[in-house]
Amino acid sequence: MIEINKHRYSFPKLLTFGFIMVIAIGTLLLLLPMATRPGLHTSFMTAFFTSTSATCVTGLTLVDTATHWAPFGQLVIAVLMEVGGLGFMTFAVMTSLLIRRQLKMSTRFLVQESLNLDNVSQIQVVTLIIKLSILIQLLGTGLLYLDFGRRYGWWHGLWLSLFHSISAFCNAGFDLFGNSLANFKNDPYLLTVFAILIIAGSFGFLVWQDILQYRKVHRMSLHTNLALRTGAIIMALSVIVYLLTERNLSQFHDEMSWGMRLINSIFMAITPRTAGLTTFSYTELSAAGLSYTILLMFIGGTPGSTAGGIKTTTIGLLTLQAIATLRGHRDPTLAHRRFRQDNVFRALTLLFVALAIIAIAILILAETQDLPKHNSLTYVTFEVMAAFGTTGISLGITAKLNLLGKLIIMALMFIGRVGIYTVMFSIFNAQPKQPSYRYPEEGVLIG
Amino acid sequence: MIEINKHRYSFPKLLTFGFIMVIAIGTLLLLLPMATRPGLHTSFMTAFFTSTSATCVTGLTLVDTATHWAPFGQLVIAVLMEVGGLGFMTFAVMTSLLIRRQLKMSTRFLVQESLNLDNVSQIQVVTLIIKLSILIQLLGTGLLYLDFGRRYGWWHGLWLSLFHSISAFCNAGFDLFGNSLANFKNDPYLLTVFAILIIAGSFGFLVWQDILQYRKVHRMSLHTNLALRTGAIIMALSVIVYLLTERNLSQFHDEMSWGMRLINSIFMAITPRTAGLTTFSYTELSAAGLSYTILLMFIGGTPGSTAGGIKTTTIGLLTLQAIATLRGHRDPTLAHRRFRQDNVFRALTLLFVALAIIAIAILILAETQDLPKHNSLTYVTFEVMAAFGTTGISLGITAKLNLLGKLIIMALMFIGRVGIYTVMFSIFNAQPKQPSYRYPEEGVLIG
Ligand SMILES: [K+]
Ligand SMILES: [K+]
Numbered sequence: 001m002i003e004i005n006k007h008r009y010s011f012p013k014l015l016t017f018g019f020i021m022v023i024a025i026g027t028l029l030l031l032l033p034m035a036t037r038p039g040l041h042t043s044f045m046t047a048f049f050t051s052t053s054a055t056c057v058t059g060l061t062l063v064d065t066a067t068h069w070a071p072f073g074q075l076v077i078a079v080l081m082e083v084g085g086l087g088f089m090t091f092a093v094m095t096s097l098l099i100r101r102q103l104k105m106s107t108r109f110l111v112q113e114s115l116n117l118d119n120v121s122q123i124q125v126v127t128l129i130i131k132l133s134i135l136i137q138l139l140g141t142g143l144l145y146l147d148f149g150r151r152y153g154w155w156h157g158l159w160l161s162l163f164h165s166i167s168a169f170c171n172a173g174f175d176l177f178g179n180s181l182a183n184f185k186n187d188p189y190l191l192t193v194f195a196i197l198i199i200a201g202s203f204g205f206l207v208w209q210d211i212l213q214y215r216k217v218h219r220m221s222l223h224t225n226l227a228l229r230t231g232a233i234i235m236a237l238s239v240i241v242y243l244l245t246e247r248n249l250s251q252f253h254d255e256m257s258w259g260m261r262l263i264n265s266i267f268m269a270i271t272p273r274t275a276g277l278t279t280f281s282y283t284e285l286s287a288a289g290l291s292y293t294i295l296l297m298f299i300g301g302t303p304g305s306t307a308g309g310i311k312t313t314t315i316g317l318l319t320l321q322a323i324a325t326l327r328g329h330r331d332p333t334l335a336h337r338r339f340r341q342d343n344v345f346r347a348l349t350l351l352f353v354a355l356a357i358i359a360i361a362i363l364i365l366a367e368t369q370d371l372p373k374h375n376s377l378t379y380v381t382f383e384v385m386a387a388f389g390t391t392g393i394s395l396g397i398t399a400k401l402n403l404l405g406k407l408i409i410m411a412l413m414f415i416g417r418v419g420i421y422t423v424m425f426s427i428f429n430a431q432p433k434q435p436s437y438r439y440p441e442e443g444v445l446i447g
Numbered sequence: 448m449i450e451i452n453k454h455r456y457s458f459p460k461l462l463t464f465g466f467i468m469v470i471a472i473g474t475l476l477l478l479l480p481m482a483t484r485p486g487l488h489t490s491f492m493t494a495f496f497t498s499t500s501a502t503c504v505t506g507l508t509l510v511d512t513a514t515h516w517a518p519f520g521q522l523v524i525a526v527l528m529e530v531g532g533l534g535f536m537t538f539a540v541m542t543s544l545l546i547r548r549q550l551k552m553s554t555r556f557l558v559q560e561s562l563n564l565d566n567v568s569q570i571q572v573v574t575l576i577i578k579l580s581i582l583i584q585l586l587g588t589g590l591l592y593l594d595f596g597r598r599y600g601w602w603h604g605l606w607l608s609l610f611h612s613i614s615a616f617c618n619a620g621f622d623l624f625g626n627s628l629a630n631f632k633n634d635p636y637l638l639t640v641f642a643i644l645i646i647a648g649s650f651g652f653l654v655w656q657d658i659l660q661y662r663k664v665h666r667m668s669l670h671t672n673l674a675l676r677t678g679a680i681i682m683a684l685s686v687i688v689y690l691l692t693e694r695n696l697s698q699f700h701d702e703m704s705w706g707m708r709l710i711n712s713i714f715m716a717i718t719p720r721t722a723g724l725t726t727f728s729y730t731e732l733s734a735a736g737l738s739y740t741i742l743l744m745f746i747g748g749t750p751g752s753t754a755g756g757i758k759t760t761t762i763g764l765l766t767l768q769a770i771a772t773l774r775g776h777r778d779p780t781l782a783h784r785r786f787r788q789d790n791v792f793r794a795l796t797l798l799f800v801a802l803a804i805i806a807i808a809i810l811i812l813a814e815t816q817d818l819p820k821h822n823s824l825t826y827v828t829f830e831v832m833a834a835f836g837t838t839g840i841s842l843g844i845t846a847k848l849n850l851l852g853k854l855i856i857m858a859l860m861f862i863g864r865v866g867i868y869t870v871m872f873s874i875f876n877a878q879p880k881q882p883s884y885r886y887p888e889e890g891v892l893i894g
Contacts (some may be wrong), residue, residue, distance in 0.1 A: 241836035245814055287823045288814035295806055318799045325796045326871045349772045352765045355802075359742055367735035368694055374821035376734045381824075426772045 026080045034420030035073035052410045054080035057306045057418035059173020059276040059392025062399045066176040085170025085306040108233030129208045140165035140197045149264025168197035171306045173392035185279040197273040204305030222337050227302045230316030238269035247290040272296040274307035276392035295387035307415030310354050314347045369405045387412035473498030473527045484521035499857045500528035503864035504753045506620020506723040506839025509846045532617025532753040576655045587644045589614035615644035618753045618837035620723025623858040632726040645722040651752030669784050674749045677763030683717035692735040719743040721754035721838035744836035755837030756865030757801050761794045816852045834859035
């Protein structure tokens with residue numbers, strides 16, 4: 001997410017540290033007695049895991065959010081989702097404003113570049129985006145309340161509307177119904193409102209900026225172009241694949257009309273990218289559907305959004321690069337512009353590091369957890385991808401993980417949310433020392 | 448495998464076409480009545496699949512090699528393994544010799560570059576390698592005969608020794624025992640001979656060349672350096688992982704001594720890279736062991752050998768590149784030399800295309816095959832990797848695949864053996880036209 005120049009280690013560290021602080025504060029608040037419903041007890045690991053899952057907008061849970069947490073605990077979770085989702089931008093803008101006032105020009109330039117802000121006036125655009133985000137969430141609350149108000153009463157309905165509007169827009173995946181959105185699988189109005197909230201929240205920072213500025217500059221950045229195109233292609237492909245693999249949700253027999261099956265299939269195509277709100281249990285999915293969902297979660301959403309995974313732009317750029325290489329062309333291009341070479345390198349390194357992390361996580365979990373007798377590898381792979389993609393859909397093994405398992409899933413959620421590069425740069429703490437000499441070059445056989 | 452310059456499309460096409468021809472001839476020979484045991488019938492698909500599996504030195508089978516095929520059929524399979532394994536080099540050298548006599552200098556240069564031959568005198572080295580390969584296989588036959596001769600009688604023992612020496616050296620994985628090497632899991636002598644044959648065969652062309660020339664030039668190519676180091680690291684890691692995940696093969700209780708468990712664990716670490724000869728059924732493996740085996744098969748062996756997968760040098764180079772990127776260095780280096788940038792690009796594109804092919808194959812197989820009720824995704828993933836890595840270990844679904852499933856597995860074996868780049872360049876048939884203009888450059892957010 002972060003463009004790195006020679007001052008490369010300040011911003012990643014700041015971001016990593018910021019997320020850790022938010023998680024720590026969330027854990028402490030969730031450990032307060034008033035956060036838990038009377039008669040129930042919250043262990044440190046449960047509070048720590050829940051705070052991580054909420055801040056990293058993942059949605060994997062050890063306890064049922066509605067029945068375990070008291071209203072105060074639910075409020076803490078809602079605030080953590082907001083800070084982790086929208087607040088990422090807020091945090092970034094606040095930091096940049098703070099730093100701009102205190103630090104010298106070169107660092108100011110770094111922060112602007114970190115946020116891909118071409119000039120200072122765009123800080124205003126960011127403020128606008130934050131205001132817009134809050135407006136959309138309030139609008140979503142209102143639209144949900146039209147239904148939830150009737151269904152669940154005035155006050156409880158309002159709280160449910162606000163909580164799920166935040167959860168949907170921040171693509172966080174927490175719910176207060178115990179079975180996600182399964183109660184509403186036959187409700188086209190609610191599913192449409194949720195789908196719009198999810199999509200609006202999944203665009204990400206830069207795409208919103210471009211959309212808001214389009215009327216003024218009549219030009220879309222290459223990033224927005226790539227993100228929107230890749231997203232649309234994956235979306236269309238996903239609807240087709242799920243219609244085929246789930247044979248139009250035939251497991252629902254008579255309880256679902258054909259129209260609702262289509263709407264649910266579209267919802268299925270939207271949710272694994274990062275949202276994590278589901279209309280039925282994913283244990284009902286076919287093997288092919290599960291493998292495709294694992295792939296979607298690995299890809300994740302748009303960078304600059306709340307999505308995890310390796311991101312749509314990464315997969316889009318790699319596809320263009322692979323096609324260019326195989327066709328013997330020099331550069332991957334899109335819309336009459338070519339991509340910077342270091343972008344391609346970054347994308348490919350990201351893919352490789354992500355694969356390595358995931359392979360190691362799967363191996364350790366498969367070895368150390370007490371898993372279901374059948375399909376254990378599928379369960380583990382699904383769980384790992386749900387954490388790395390900050391999607392939060394689970395086949396139900398989250399609560400059964402032991403301490404090591406929980407820590408691994410938490411680490412994956414963190415890496416998925418904060419970003420591999422940011423975390424890696426913070427951990428490796430590398431000095432950008434370039435040796436003044438270079439070794440002689442030599443080729444090797446590949447593939 | 449093939450270095451591409453501006454004359455890039457002749458050699459890949461030649462190679463792809465050559466393999467297809469060998470498979471076609473093999474299919475016809477296996478369809479002859481004398482190839483099948485009396486009373487049994489060989490369908491076209493069985494002959495086609497077996498010919499592909501033997502030529503691509505994979506070892507996946509639809510019928511039991513010992514009981515279905517008559518001696519002539521087994522001989523055909525042995526010759527196909529030899530042509531597919533060793534014969535790849537033979538084929539390449541023969542072609543280069545043939546072309547050198549007829550074509551103009553520039554093409555001659557291409558062929559030399561295709562084989563990474565720095566000068567014409569190295570053709571002699573290749574001839575030497577071929578002679579050495581045949582010598583090793585004859586030696587292996589002799590060493591196996593010391594045991595098999597006593598065990599199975601003079602003539603049958605001799606045939607078994609020759610067949611399995613070829614199968615082991617060419618890393619082909621075919622066997623005439625019906626249960627691979629399970630009969631010999633307590634025989635340290637036979638397992639050692641097999642392990643040496645497998646390792647000798649897995650080095651690949653360039654590494655052998657370097658080893659043979661080392662006394663003369665006292666210098667190892669970067670390729671050999673990387674291949675040997677990566678191979679050794681993966682090997683050591685694999686022994687440790689399997690010792691942990693299989694808890695020293697505890698499923699064998701009293702029937703196996705501790706020493707033999709160690710030898711079998713080492714054999715387990717050697718075989719998934721490409722050999723495919725096993726000392727027990729892989730359905731007995733733990734979930735963690737299966738996931739690690741899937742990873743090993745995906746990586747495969749050394750380029751220029753009979754191995755499939757994305758190759759050890761690819762994974763080694765990508766690891767070095769990832770470490771360099773994360774440490775803020777400019778170039779990935781090894782042994783005081785740096786890698787060519789286009790090598791890194793090639794490796795990364797290879798990884799991406801391989802992943803895309805595998806994901807699509809898994810999705811289609813999961814959707815279209817009648818699979819076991821439990822662990823179906825694991826079975827499919829394992830089968831796909833066994834084909835792509837030309838490893839040929841199966842959890843037992845090969846014979847149950849329908850027509851589409853067989854064709855997909857055959858395509859994967861072919862791609863795994865011939866190489867993604869070679870096949871892609873043949874299919875895409877791209878013209879290396881470089882546009883005289885370049886689009887303006889622009890960056891995107893990655894990760
Ligand atoms: K989520
Ligand atoms: K094999």
